[in-house]
Amino acid sequence: xxxxxxxxxxxxxxxxxxxxxxxxxxxxxxxxxxxxxxxxxxxxxxxxxxxxxxxxxxxxxxxxxxxxxxxxxxxxxxxxxxxxxxxxxxxxxxxxxxxxxxxxxxxxxxxxxxxxxxxxxxxxxxxxxxxxxxxxxxxxxxxxxxxxxxxxxxxxxxxxxxxxxxxxxxxxxxxxxxxxxxxxxxxxxxxxxxxxxxxxxxxxxxxxxxxxxxxxxxxxxxxxxxxxxxxxxxxxxxxxxxxxxxxxxxxxxxxxxxxxxxxxxxxxxxxxxxxxxxxxxxxxxxxxxxxxxxxxxxxxxxxxxxxxxxxxxxxxxxxxxxxxxxxxxxxxxxxxxxxxxxxxxxxxxxxxxxxxxxxxxxxxxxxxxxxxxxxxxxxxxxxxxxxxxxxxxxxxxxxxxxxxxxxxxxxxxxxxxxxxxxxxxxxxxxxxxxxxxxxxxxxxxxxxxxxxxxxxxxxxxxxxxxxxxxxxxxxxxxxxxxxxxxxxxxxxxxxxxxxxxxxxxxxxxxxxxxxxxxxxxxxxxxxxxxxxxxxxxxxxxxxxxxxxxxxxxxxxxxxxxxxxxxxxxxxxxxxxxxxxxxxxxxxxxxxxxxxxxxx
Numbered sequence: 001x002x003x004x005x006x007x008x009x010x011x012x013x014x015x016x017x018x019x020x021x022x023x024x025x026x027x028x029x030x031x032x033x034x035x036x037x038x039x040x041x042x043x044x045x046x047x048x049x050x051x052x053x054x055x056x057x058x059x060x061x062x063x064x065x066x067x068x069x070x071x072x073x074x075x076x077x078x079x080x081x082x083x084x085x086x087x088x089x090x091x092x093x094x095x096x097x098x099x100x101x102x103x104x105x106x107x108x109x110x111x112x113x114x115x116x117x118x119x120x121x122x123x124x125x126x127x128x129x130x131x132x133x134x135x136x137x138x139x140x141x142x143x144x145x146x147x148x149x150x151x152x153x154x155x156x157x158x159x160x161x162x163x164x165x166x167x168x169x170x171x172x173x174x175x176x177x178x179x180x181x182x183x184x185x186x187x188x189x190x191x192x193x194x195x196x197x198x199x200x201x202x203x204x205x206x207x208x209x210x211x212x213x214x215x216x217x218x219x220x221x222x223x224x225x226x227x228x229x230x231x232x233x234x235x236x237x238x239x240x241x242x243x244x245x246x247x248x249x250x251x252x253x254x255x256x257x258x259x260x261x262x263x264x265x266x267x268x269x270x271x272x273x274x275x276x277x278x279x280x281x282x283x284x285x286x287x288x289x290x291x292x293x294x295x296x297x298x299x300x301x302x303x304x305x306x307x308x309x310x311x312x313x314x315x316x317x318x319x320x321x322x323x324x325x326x327x328x329x330x331x332x333x334x335x336x337x338x339x340x341x342x343x344x345x346x347x348x349x350x351x352x353x354x355x356x357x358x359x360x361x362x363x364x365x366x367x368x369x370x371x372x373x374x375x376x377x378x379x380x381x382x383x384x385x386x387x388x389x390x391x392x393x394x395x396x397x398x399x400x401x402x403x404x405x406x407x408x409x410x411x412x413x414x415x416x417x418x419x420x421x422x423x424x425x426x427x428x429x430x431x432x433x434x435x436x437x438x439x440x441x442x443x444x445x446x447x448x449x450x451x452x453x454x455x456x457x458x459x460x461x462x463x464x465x466x467x468x469x470x471x472x473x474x475x476x477x478x479x480x481x482x483x484x485x486x487x488x489x490x491x492x493x494x495x496x497x498x499x500x501x502x503x504x505x506x507x508x509x510x511x512x513x514x515x516x517x518x519x520x521x522x523x524x525x526x527x528x529x530x531x532x533x534x535x536x537x538x539x540x541x542x543x544x545x546x547x548x549x550x551x552x553x554x555x556x557x558x559x560x561x562x563x564x565x566x567x568x569x570x571x572x573x574x575x576x577x578x579x580x581x582x583x584x585x586x587x588x589x590x591x592x593x594x595x596x597x598x599x
Contacts, residue, residue: 006047013040020060028071034064035090042097054101061094065110069210072117074182076175077156080118084507088114092235095245105213105255108247111233112324113210115367115508118157121208122519123373125150127488128205131198142188146206149181151484154519158461158480211369216249219372223251226319229368230311231256232326244307244326248314259310268303273328276300280587283531296585301355304337308356312339320361320559320598324368330502330510333529335362335566336590357566357590361559363598366510366518374523374597379488380443388446389439390418393431393467395452395474406534413495413538414450420545421446432468433477443488446549450541453496453513453528460503460511465496479516487520490597491558495541500527500593514595524558524596536588539574540565559598566590 016037023030038060045053068087072080091114098107125146130139152174189207193200204215220229231247244261278285279296289296307329315321323334335357356362365371378384392414396403411427418425426435431451440447452466454476464478494513502512517525526544528537548561556564568574569589577583 006044009040009044009047013037013044016040025067031064031067031071031087031090034060034067035087035093038064038090038097039093042093045100051101054097058094058097058101058103061090061097061110064090065094065113065210069113072121073186073207074179076178077118077153080121081506081509084114084117084505084509086506088236088507092233095233096235096243099245099258104247104258105217107258108231108249108256109211109213109216111245111247112216112231112368114233115324115326116370116510116515117208117210118505118509119366119515119519120210120369120373122150122153122157122483123370124206124208126373126521127379128202128373131202133195134192134199134202138188138191142185142192142206145181145184145188149178149185150519152178152181154483158483205372211367213255215372216368217254219368220249221252224320225251226317227251228318228321229256230321230323231368232324232329234326246308246310248311250318257314259314261307261310263303263306267306268328272300272303276303276332281530286587290580298586301336301338301586303332304334304339304355305341308334308337308339311356315359318360320363320557321356322368322371322598323362323364324366325364326508330366331529333586333590333593334364335593336586357563361557361563361598363559363594363596365596366514367508370518370596374518375599379490379521379523384443384445384490386422387442387444388418388421388423388448389436389444390414390421390423390425390446390448390450391431391436391467392425392427392450393474395466409534409538410450413541414448416538416542417448417450417545420542420549421448429468429470429472432470433475433481436467436477437485440485440487440489445490446493446545447487447489447491447522448493448495448541448545450495450538453494453499455498455501455503455512457503460505461516463498463501463512465494465499465513479511479513482513482516482520485520487517487522489522491524491526492517492522493526493541494528495526495537497528497531500529500595518596522596524594524598526558526562526592526594528591529593530587530591532591533588536569536575536583537591540569540589540592543568543574557599559594562592562594566592 016033019033020030020037023033038057041053041057041060044050045057068083072083091110095107095111098104098110127143156174189203193203228251229249233245233247235241235243235245242265244263246259246261247256248259249256275297279289279298279300280286325334336355338354339356340354392411394406394410396406398404398407414425414427426439449465454463454466456462461479464476464481466474467477469475499513502510502514505511514525514527543565544561547564548555548558566589570584572583575581575583583589
């Protein structure tokens with residue numbers, strides 16, 4: 001690096017090759033040596049432009065990723081979260097190398113393989129439909145072992161970031177039990193894979209393998225016409241070399257269109273995100289701005305132009321976009337950002353400055369590889385109509401004017417939604433964690449909670465919703481608690497603050513309520529990204545269910561229904577503008593995101 005002499009780089013590559021050759025295939029050090037080899041070959045390609053160096057670099061990176069993927073089955077949860085952080089650069093360099101080689105479909109697969117690997121493993125052990133070629137007894141035995149392994153991993157993940165630790169003997173017993181279950185599962189998977197290609201694909205899903213180019217192409221081929229997948233990927237490099245890539249894969253397409261955001265990292269953090277924090281995320285600062293008479297600038301919404309603007313020429317014919325964000329973009333309402341130049345003098349842009357939502361419905365997924373695990377089958381056979389549960393709770397003091405009003409809104413929303421779904425709501429002291437667990441012991445079509453929500457920035461899995469705890473008390477029902485119970489629900493709605501916010505466990509492994517709910521078995525989630533306004537949220541929710549489950553006429557998907565409701569609210573068709581209230585402010589109309597199965 002200091003001398004720049006080609007012979008020094010050649011010698012380094014030879015040393016890396018020797019290290020790889022001397023290292024056993026199952027050694028934990030092998031991935032690191034392969035990564036070093038890939039870096040050396042990639043550097044030499046940058047100097048010489050020789051295609052064989054680029055191909056060899058890709059082969060080394062791919063072998064390293066395959067080894068990491070294989071190790072994820074055998075290692076503890078803590079190793080997986082650390083590996084996501086440790087190998088983020090490997091995923092970025094492999095993605096960049098594949099793009100340089102003109103292999104965008106493989107680049108997309110590697111980019112998506114860097115996201116939510118732990119969540120993928122946990123969800124893969126759910127009740128996925130098995131192909132008929134696999135004997136029922138083998139399916140049942142594998143599912144039983146997978147369920148026991150998930151319980152062990154959920155318990156280990158539940159201890160993540162907790163103060164103190166379990167006794168060493170407990171950890172050793174858990175490790176021994178885990179190793180025995182992994183061996184049992186590997187034997188079952190081998191027996192299944194020998195039954196043919198369809199069974200082998202099922203095994204790949206059950207193992208939680210990282211996605212492949214062929215698998216993503218198959219997924220795109222199964223999407224409804226007009227649907228497209230959008231993957232965001234941040235190369236994470238320092239300075240001017242850092243790139244945010246957009247992979248757009250349309251239904252039925254063999255490969256993605258690859259675009260690059262024209263984004264200045266300094267502007268991202270010091271302009272757009274700082275303004276988003278001030279005007280949306282921090283309710284006290286937002287109230288202070290309004291009290292001072294300072295107008296809200298909405299400058300944060302301009303992030304969409306450099307970030308998502310390159311999509312604009314490619315949106316024709318797309319009526320639903322499924323977005324897999326990355327990093328900080330998990331926390332943003334991408335559907336509400338402006339994606340074109342604003343009309344001069346207009347507070348809300350016209351067609352040239354429209355949002356994604358003006359073009360199509362938008363839903364989100366932590367990683368594209370999770371889609372096959374969410375849309376393959378219903379949570380239970382048979383008709384789930386009429387099988388819903390609705391909870392309403394607030395700890396507000398009913399003797400105060402403010403508390404009485406809050407109770408009226410929270411409990412009123414729950415009662416209205418329950419009436420729409422044809423069930424009796426559980427309100428006040430009846431809305432307990434125990435009642436929630438009892439209600440979800442059987443499959444449900446809808447689960448709606450109207451309550452307070454909290455995100456814990458120090459421990460994302462301690463985030464949760466506030467429910468009654470008996471004797472007039474209350475307690476936060478956390479993401480950890482959701483993870484310890486099966487949650488066979490088609491749609492979970494948390495009509496509460498901050499329920500969509502997540503924090504990184506390492507790399508792009510995002511933890512929070514979404515992880516807890518999806519890993520427990522929920523198929524789709526409707527969650528709030530910030531401290532929402534209770535009154536406007538009540539209106540949004542009642543309209544959403546009225547359109548989604550209303551009688552008469554063809555029913556739209558959940559994603560399209562949410563789009564119609566948000567646009568109606570923004571346009572003043574649900575609540576008229578008033579003093580201090582503008583329905584076109586995205587703080588009111590854009591806080592909720594649909595995650596998972598959009599249908």
